[in-house]
C-alpha cells in the first residue's frame with residue numbers, strides 16, 4: 125500500500141434505495157434478536173472493552189488456566205486474556221464430547237469426484253489425537269511452525285487441529301500456489317515440517333502437490349520432514365527415505381488420545397500469508413484465545429448458527445475465510461460444517477446447487493466473484509435444484525454489486541433468506557462489519573454496521589470523522605480480540621502498514637462511506653480509487669453501474685493517464701452468455717453509466733473481454749488492468765493471479781509468468 129500518495133475524500137454518486145427487513149420468522153429465532161440488545165452490547169463494548177470481551181471469553185471459551193486481565197495496552201500492541209492458558213483444539217473438539225454432540229457430524233465432506241465422508245466430533249477428535257501423536261513423534265511441538273499445502277480434504281482440518289493441539293503454529297499455503305511460493309513461505313516462517321498430499325482434484329484434473337513440494341525443498345533449508353496424504357493415487361510420487369512419510373503409515377497404530385498442550389492466550393495459532401501489491405507476502409500472525417473468541421462469536425452472531433444447521437462456506441481453507449468459517453468458527457460452536465473439494469462448475473455448472481439440495485444446506489457463504497459467475501452461467505442451473513432448505517446467505521471478499529446481490533436474493537434465496545454481506549480481512553481474523561440477520565434491514569451493496577465490540581469509522585486524511593455519505597478511509601478505532609498481532613518477523617512492517625497513516629487507528633486500506641442511517645458502504649481499496657478531473661471516484665460504483673446493465677456479467681474499472689482529465693476511465697467488461705458484443709453496446713454502456721452515476725463517471729473506454737484477471741481468492745486485480753490500460757509492461761508480482769492466460773489474452777500476446 126503506498127502511503128506517499130494523497131488519499132483525499134472519495135465522492136459517492138451511486139445511491140441504492142431498496143431495503144429488506146429481516147423476515148419475521150427469522151427475526152423471532154435469531155441469536156441476537158433485538159435492536160436494544162445490539163445497542164446495549166455496542167455501548168458496553170465502547171465504554172468497557174475489557175469487561176465486554178472478558179465476560180464473553182469466560183462464558184464461551186474453555187480455559188486450562190483462567191486469564192488475569194482481559195485486555196492490556198492500546199492499539200497497536202494490545203494483549204488479550206493475559207495470563208490465560210488455552211488450547212484451540214479443545215475449543216473445537218473435546219468440550220463437545222461430553223455432550224450429545226459427541227456423535228453429531230462435525231465435518232460433512234464431499235470430494236470433487238463425488239466421494240463422501242462424514243466425521244463426527246468423536247471421530248474428528250480421534251483422528252486429531254492420532255495425528256498429534258504423529259507430530260510429536262516427528263519432533264514437532266510448541267514453538268515450531270508447520271507448513272500445510274493440501275487440497276480441501278478432511279486431513280487438512282485434522283492437520284490444523286493437531287498442530288493446535290501440540291502447540292505448533294500452522295502456516296497454510298493455498299494449493300494453487302507454485303513451488304517458489306511454498307519455498308518463500310517455508311523460509312519466512314522457518315517451518316520444520318510440510319504436510320501435503322500426492323495431489324488434489326480441480327475441474328477433473330490432478331494438481332500435483334507433492335511434486336511442487338519436492339521442487340520447493342531445494343530452496344527450503346529449514347524443512348526436515350514431509351508428510352504425504354494419498355488422495356489421488358498418483359503413481360509416481362517420489363518418497364525420499366527418512367524425509368518423506370505417508371500419512372496412513374504414520375497414523376497406523378497411533379493412540380486415539382492425546383492430551384492437549386495448553387498455550388498462552390497470545391501464542392500464535394497460525395500465520396497466514398497475504399500478498400500485498402508489492403514486496404514479499406505478509407505473514408499475518410493470529411493469537412490463540414483472541415482469534416478463537418472472534419471466530420466463534422462472529423459465527424454465532426452473523427451466521428446465526430443453530431445446532432441443526434448444515435452450514436457451508438465455499439471458500440478454500442487456504443484463505444482466512446476457510447480458517448475462520450470452515451474450521452475454527454463452526455467447530456468451536458459445535459456446528460456441522462460442510463467442506464467441498466472442487467470447482468463450482470465440475471462436472472457441470474449446477475454442482476453447488478446439487479450439493480445444497482443433497483445435504484439440505486441451511487446457510488451458504490460464498491464470494492461476489494462466484495455469484496457473478498453463477499449469473500453468467502444462467503438461472504437454469506440453480507432452478508434445476510430444490511434450494512428450499514436455505515435460510516441464510518452470506519458473501520465476502522469484495523464489495524458486492526447491487527445487481528449481484530438482488531440475483532442472490534431472488535434466485536438463490538427465493539426472497540426469504542437474509543443476506544449477510546461481511547466486510548473483514550485476513551488481518552481482522554473475523555467479521556467486522558456485517559448485518560445481524562435477525563435485526564438488520566439490509567440494502568444491496570452495504571455491509572451495514574459494525575458487529576458488537578467493533579468500533580469502526582470513516583475518516584479523512586487527518587483522522588477526522590466524516591459526515592454521512594462522505595467517502596473516506598475505513599478505520600477501526602478500538603482494539604478487538606481477533607486482530608492480527610504482528611506480521612511474522614516484521615513488526616516494523618506491521619506498524620507501518622496498518623498504524624502509521626493514522627496514529628492510534630487501524631487503517632484497513634479500504635475506502636468507504638457511511639450513510640445517514642449509519643450503514644457502511646465499502647468502496648474498494650483506496651489504491652484503486654479513480655481520480656477524474658480532480659474527482660475521486662470509487663471503482664466499485666462505476667462497476668456496479670455497468671453490472672446493472674442486462675448484458676453485463678462482470679466489470680473491472682481502472683484509470684489510465686489522460687491528457688485533460690488526469691485520469692480517464694477504462695472499463696473491462698465481460699458479457700453474459702457467450703455472444704460477441706454488438707457494435708452498439710459500447711455506446712450504450714457509456715450512456716448507461718452516465719445515466720446511473722452522472723457525466724463525471726462516463727467511461728472513456730469500454731473493452732470487451734472474456735474474463736478479467738483475478739487473484740486466486742477471486743478478487744479483481746485492477747493493478748494489472750491499470751498497466752494494460754496505460755499500455756505499460758506489467759510490473760510487480762503476478763504469482764497470485766488465478767489464470768495467467770487471462771492476462772495474456774488481454775494483452776493479445778505472450779508474456780513470461782513471474
Ligand code: 6R9
Pocket residue numbers: 398443444445519520521522523524545546547548549550551571632633634646648649741
Ligand atoms: C475476508 C477477506 C480483504 C479485503 C478487504 C476488502 C475486501 C472483503 C468485503 C470486501 C467489500 C466486503 N473485502 N470483504 N470489500 N465488502 N464484504 O476477503 O480477506 O483476502 O484479506 O481481503 O477484501 O478490500 O480489505 P482478505
